[in-house]
Amino acid sequence: MTSRIQSSGQLSASFRDPSGFLFSRGGVLYRQVNRAYEQEYARLMESGLYEKLVKAGLLIPHVEVDQVPAESDAFKILQPERVPFISYPYEWSFGQLKDAALATLSIHRRALRAGMSLKDASAYNIQFVRGKPTLIDTLSFEVYKEGQPWVAYRQFCQHFLAPLALMALKDVRMNQLLRAYIDGVPLDLASGLLPWKTRLNFGLLANIHMHASAQKRYSGTEVRSRGGTTFGKQAMTGLIDSLDSAIRKLNWNPGGTEWGNYYEITNYSDAAFEHKKKLVREWSARLKPALAWDLGANTGVFSRAVSETGAYVVSFDIDPTAVEENYRQIKGEKTENLLPLLLDLTNPSPSIGWAHRERDSLAGRGPADLVLALALIHHLAISNNVPLPQLADFFAETGKWLVIEFVPKSDSQVQKLLVSRDDIFPAYTREGFEAAFARRFKICEAVDVQESERVLYLMERY
Amino acid sequence: MHFAPVPYLDPGSGSFLIQLLIAALLGLAVAVRASWGRIKGWFGIKSKPKDDDEDDESDPK
Numbered sequence: 430m431t432s433r434i435q436s437s438g439q440l441s442a443s444f445r446d447p448s449g450f451l452f453s454r455g456g457v458l459y460r461q462v463n464r465a466y467e468q469e470y471a472r473l474m475e476s477g478l479y480e481k482l483v484k485a486g487l488l489i490p491h492v493e494v495d496q497v498p499a500e501s502d503a504f505k506i507l508q509p510e511r512v513p514f515i516s517y518p519y520e521w522s523f524g525q526l527k528d529a530a531l532a533t534l535s536i537h538r539r540a541l542r543a544g545m546s547l548k549d550a551s552a553y554n555i556q557f558v559r560g561k562p563t564l565i566d567t568l569s570f571e572v573y574k575e576g577q578p579w580v581a582y583r584q585f586c587q588h589f590l591a592p593l594a595l596m597a598l599k600d601v602r603m604n605q606l607l608r609a610y611i612d613g614v615p616l617d618l619a620s621g622l623l624p625w626k627t628r629l630n631f632g633l634l635a636n637i638h639m640h641a642s643a644q645k646r647y648s649g650t651e652v653r654s655r656g657g658t659t660f661g662k663q664a665m666t667g668l669i670d671s672l673d674s675a676i677r678k679l680n681w682n683p684g685g686t687e688w689g690n691y692y693e694i695t696n697y698s699d700a701a702f703e704h705k706k707k708l709v710r711e712w713s714a715r716l717k718p719a720l721a722w723d724l725g726a727n728t729g730v731f732s733r734a735v736s737e738t739g740a741y742v743v744s745f746d747i748d749p750t751a752v753e754e755n756y757r758q759i760k761g762e763k764t765e766n767l768l769p770l771l772l773d774l775t776n777p778s779p780s781i782g783w784a785h786r787e788r789d790s791l792a793g794r795g796p797a798d799l800v801l802a803l804a805l806i807h808h809l810a811i812s813n814n815v816p817l818p819q820l821a822d823f824f825a826e827t828g829k830w831l832v833i834e835f836v837p838k839s840d841s842q843v844q845k846l847l848v849s850r851d852d853i854f855p856a857y858t859r860e861g862f863e864a865a866f867a868r869r870f871k872i873c874e875a876v877d878v879q880e881s882e883r884v885l886y887l888m889e890r891y
Numbered sequence: 892m893h894f895a896p897v898p899y900l901d902p903g904s905g906s907f908l909i910q911l912l913i914a915a916l917l918g919l920a921v922a923v924r925a926s927w928g929r930i931k932g933w934f935g936i937k938s939k940p941k942d943d944d945e946d947d948e949s950d951p952k
Contacts, residue, residue: 578910579910583903635909635912636909639912640906643908643909644905644906645905647904648904649904660910660911660914664911664917667913668913670917671913671917
C-alpha cells in the first residue's frame with residue numbers, strides 16, 4: 430500500500446467515495462470522514478452496529494483521532510487497525526471467497542436490523558484479519574430507507590455469486606476472471622459460461638441467468654417505482670436469504686491437482702523434512718521477522734514453522750488445492766497470523782485498475798522481512814528458464830532475509846523436469862548458484878539437508 | 892448472447908427490476924408455505940418454529 434500514495438498522502442485506491450478516503454501520514458494510515466457522511470457515521474456508531482460488527486470480527490476496529498485533516502470538508506479522522514497484508518479476490522481460494530461472500534451478507538443483514546444498509550458489496554472491501562473475512566471500509570453503510578432495493582445487489586452478484594458459481598460448477602481457475610474484470614465477472618459472461626443445468630437451481634437461475642437477461646433487456650430504461658411496487662423490508666430479507674442459500678449450496682472440494690499430494694509423492698525422507706523444519710524454525714526465531722512470505726508454500730508446513738515464532742506469514746502457492754487445504758487448516762486451528770494465497774510466481778499479481786493504481790502488484794505490497802523459497806528454485810530456473818542472476822535480483826527486491834533451498838540437478842525432482850527437454854543449464858550447479866546469489870546477498874549459513882543432496886541457505890541482502 | 896458495446900449502457904435498471912421479481916417470487920413462496928402450514932394445522936400437524944434471528948449472529952461458516 431505504501432507505494433500507492435499520491436502527493437497529498439491520499440491512497441489512490443479510495444478515490445471513488447465522496448464519504449471519505451484513506452490517507453497516510455508518517456507511516457500511519459488514517460481515514461478522513463467527510464461532512465457529507467456525518468449522519469451515517471453517527472448512526473453507525475450510536476446504533477450499536479459498529480460495536481456488534483467489531484465484536485463479531487466482521488468490521489475493522491478504529492479509533493477517532495485528533496489529526497489535521499488531509500483535505501477540507503472533514504468531519505472526523507479515524508485511525509483504523511492496520512491490516513498486516515492486503516490481498517485481492519483473485520488471490521483467494523474458493524473457501525476464502527465463499528467466506529468473504531457470507532460475511533458480506535451477514536454484515537448487510539445486521540446493518541438492516543440497525544436501520545442501515547450496506548451500500549457497497551465490493552470483494553475488495555473485505556480483507557482477512559486474524560484469519561477471518563473482515564470489512565475494512567467503515568464508510569460502506571447508509572441509512573436504510575424502507576422501500577428501496579439493495580443498491581449493492583448487482584455488485585454482490587458480480588463480485589461473489591458469479592465467480593463462486595463458475596469456480597464450483599465450471600472450473601476453479603475461473604477466479605482469474607476477477608483479475609481481468611475489476612468490478613467482478615459480467616453477468617452475461619457468467620451466464621454464458623455456466624453449464625445449462627445451473628438454470629435448474631433457483632438461486633443461480635434468478636440471480637445470474639435472469640439477472641443477466643434483465644440487464645440486457647432493460648439497459649438504459651428508466652425505472653421508476655409506482656405506488657405499491659416498492660421493495661419492503663420483507664422483500665429485502667427474502668433476497669438476502671436467497672443469496673445466502675445460493676452461496677452456501679456452492680461447494681468445491683480440492684483434490685486431484687498437480688501438487689495436492691506433493692508431500693506424499695516426493696523423495697524427501699522424514700529426516701530431511703524434519704531437519705529442514707528445524708532449521709527454518711531456528712532461523713526465524715533468531716531473526717524475529719514481522720512479515721514473512723513463503724513462496725511456493727504448498728499447504729504451508731514451513732509457513733507454520735515461521736508463524737509459530739510470532740511472524741505474520743503470507744503463504745503463497747500456485748495450486749488452488751494446496752491453498753484451499755491451507756485455508757481450511759488455519760480455519761480449523763483458528764490460526765490468526767497465517768494467510769494462504771494463490772499466486773503464480775512466474776506471472777505475479779500486477780497492479781490494476783484506474784491508472785494502474787487501484788490494486789497493488791505483489792512487489793508493491795513488499796518487501797517482506799523474511800522470504801522462504803523452499804523446493805522452488807528448480808521450477809523457476811529450469812521449468813521457467815530464469816537465469817540464476819535474475820533470480821537473485823528478484824529475491825533481493827522481495828525481502829531482506831532469504832531462506833532458500835538449492836536443489837541440485839542430480840535430485841530426482843530436477844531429473845523429472847529435465848526428462849523431456851535438453852539440459853541448457855550449464856550454470857545450474859551449487860557453485861553457479863552461490864556465485865549468482867553472492868552478488869546480491871551475504872551468505873550467512875549453508876547447511877546440507879540430512880539424507881538428501883539439497884542445501885539450505887540463510888542469506889541477508891546487501 | 893452478449894452485450895454489444897453500446898456507450899452509456901447502464902445495467903442498473905435490469906438489476907433493479909430483477910430484485911422486484913425475485914422478491915415477488917419469494918413472497919409468493921412464503922405465502923404458499925404459510926397457507927400450507929395452516930392446512931396442516933387443520934389436521935393437527937404442527938410446523939416447527941423457525942429460529943430466524945439468532946443464526947446469523949454466529950460467525951459465517
